[in-house]
Amino acid sequence: MQSVSVLGAGALGLLYASHWAKAGVKVELLLRADQISRFAQGIGCQDQPRLAVTLRSLDAPGAPISHLLLATKATQAASALTPWLVHLSDDAQLLMIQNGLGSQQQVAALLKPTQTLLAASVTEGAYRSPADPALVVHAGRGETRLGVWSGAQAISGVETWVGSLQQAGLSASAVTDILPVLWEKLLINDLINPLTAWHQVPNGELLRRDLETQWLALLDELGPLLPWLPLSAPAKGWPARIREVLTATAANQSSMWQDRLAGRPTEVDFIILPLLEAAQQRGLSLPRHQALWQAIRQGEWPPPAD
Numbered sequence: 164m165q166s167v168s169v170l171g172a173g174a175l176g177l178l179y180a181s182h183w184a185k186a187g188v189k190v191e192l193l194l195r196a197d198q199i200s201r202f203a204q205g206i207g208c209q210d211q212p213r214l215a216v217t218l219r220s221l222d223a224p225g226a227p228i229s230h231l232l233l234a235t236k237a238t239q240a241a242s243a244l245t246p247w248l249v250h251l252s253d254d255a256q257l258l259m260i261q262n263g264l265g266s267q268q269q270v271a272a273l274l275k276p277t278q279t280l281l282a283a284s285v286t287e288g289a290y291r292s293p294a295d296p297a298l299v300v301h302a303g304r305g306e307t308r309l310g311v312w313s314g315a316q317a318i319s320g321v322e323t324w325v326g327s328l329q330q331a332g333l334s335a336s337a338v339t340d341i342l343p344v345l346w347e348k349l350l351i352n353d354l355i356n357p358l359t360a361w362h363q364v365p366n367g368e369l370l371r372r373d374l375e376t377q378w379l380a381l382l383d384e385l386g387p388l389l390p391w392l393p394l395s396a397p398a399k400g401w402p403a404r405i406r407e408v409l410t411a412t413a414a415n416q417s418s419m420w421q422d423r424l425a426g427r428p429t430e431v432d433f434i435i436l437p438l439l440e441a442a443q444q445r446g447l448s449l450p451r452h453q454a455l456w457q458a459i460r461q462g463e464w465p466p467p468a469d
């Protein structure tokens with residue numbers, strides 16, 4: 164891949180863009196007019212030299228977009244992409260890296276049958292530098308696992324992206340069926356993110372006995388639904404898998420907690436809602452999930468603890 168356009172120059176968008184730029188890939192950031200000045204001095208990973216990339220706004224001329232990384236939040240993906248659709252080539256390949264499920268379906272519905280949508284599950288940890296939003300802090304190394312969501316390209320299209328990410332120094336692999344991978348990540352996010360945001364604690368605090376009972380109750384509630392979801396149980400079982408993730412990410416501030424702190428909309432509609440919808444289709448009810456989803460989407464957070 165010789166060139167790539169990045170829409171959503173936030174934490175992950177900048178992480179990928181700066182790795183590609185450093186590896187010699189031609190990178191253009193697709194920006195709203197109000198964002199252009201933010202990147203005038205270049206982009207980069209914190210503590211590394213800044214890299215110059217092309218800054219493109221909607222009204223500026225540019226070549227048809229053939230490879231696009233869509234790196235906004237799930238809540239913004241379809242609306243951010245819509246004005247750029249006319250600039251996509253007929254055989255464009257798009258890669259989405261959003262957490263949860265739902266935004267992929269929204270974006271797939273916008274594309275032509277000749278265009279391809281790839282989706283990824285990402286375990287990299289990154290955040291925008293508080294001192295300079297053109298810089299990203301790579302807080303934890305992880306992996307990008309990607310596969311075809313919809314469209315014209317077969318797995319060969321995925322290999323192009325995987326090769327490009329690997330050459331840029333990131334860990335990436337292709338999967339033949341991305342849906343179970345996204346469901347597994349969704350389930351982990353479902354059990355961790357809402358509770359960390361609710362209690363305003365880093366991930367590792369959910370290993371505390373009093374908080375562990377809360378995510379175990381959520382997991383218990385999902386029991387009758389799990390066999391219907393397109394994912395297989397981890398070898399050691401879900402509780403052990405969740406404890407493993409909590410231990411490995413103990414100091415992390417979940418994205419939902421960060422969104423709460425910043426007063427931004429959370430991705431709860433893409434994490435809890437797909438489970439509520441899947442349960443409803445099977446005639447099952449998830450009262451704990453329903454209450455948590457409703458409270459969070461309405462911003463009804465509990466008052467901070469003393």
Ligand SMILES: NC(=O)c1ccc[n+]([C@@H]2O[C@H](COP(=O)([O-])OP(=O)(O)OC[C@H]3O[C@@H](n4cnc5c(N)ncnc54)[C@H](OP(=O)(O)O)[C@@H]3O)[C@@H](O)[C@H]2O)c1
Nearest residue numbers: 171172173174175235236237239243261262285287288289
């Ligand atoms: N960060 C991580 O470590 C991580 C790890 C795994 C998965 N993820 C997932 O990756 C996705 C992105 O997360 P993130 O942390 O990178 O979010 P983020 O830092 O908020 O980045 C999103 C970016 O999209 C931009 N954007 C929104 N609407 C736009 C538009 N219409 N035109 C142009 N740019 C637009 C935002 O710009 P403005 O702020 O200027 O609006 C922001 O820079 C989420 O689904 C998240 O759950 C993140």
